[in-house]
Amino acid sequence: MGGLRIAAGSFFANLFSMLLVVLVAQSIGLLVGATILHPRTAIAFCTVMMLCTMLVAGFYVSNMPVWIAWMKYTSFVWYGYNLLLKIEFSHRGYSCSDLRKAKPEVAQDTPWCSVAQGQLFEVDVDEAVTLEVCVLMAALLVLRWAVYQALKMKTTFRQRG
Structure with a gap:
């Protein structure tokens, strides 16, 4: 219904990327749960x-303003979003003339028209997806290691006391 690619490879790539983003989000939740003791404080922090x-x-x-634009590189959602854009729109044949025929009100500088040049929302969709996958996997591993260390430190303090 959404006009996504109808191919098994694209489906499983989308599934894998969403699973990776969910696992990173789960790791953040686990880390917050392991480090912040009060539930209300944890909920407020997570929100x-x-x-x-x-x-x-x-x-x-x-x-985004220049002084805050660097924060997108710390967002796991940004990497997941770019990964999904690259999976869905890479090597697709869009042209600005076809889009103008379908939607005459579309101007030259809209994101729809820029898909034809390989750009979508400042993302080069024809690049490889290795950067996003590596960053999300690294975030997953680092966060899970931090959860392990936080739980290990809690149990060590309880054993001593």
Whole structure:
């Protein structure tokens, strides 16, 4: 219904990328749960952190000020979003003339028209997806290691006391 690619490879790539983003988000939740003792404080922290993460990811706000634009590189949502864009729109045959025929009100500088040049929301969709996958995998491993260390430190303090 959404007009996504109808191929097994694209389906499993989308599934893998969403699974990777969910596992990173779960790791953040586990780390917050392991380090912050009070549930209300943990909920407030997670709400603010996820709101900031989603806002700097780029699909709610497209023109970020320069002084805050660097924060998108700390957002796991940004890497997951770019990964999904690259999987779906890489090597697709869009042309601006076809888009103008379908939607005459579309101007030259809209994101739809820029898909033909390989760009979509400042993402080169024809690049390889290795950077996004590596960053998400590294975030997953680092966060899971941090959860392990936090739980190990908690149990060590309880055994001594």
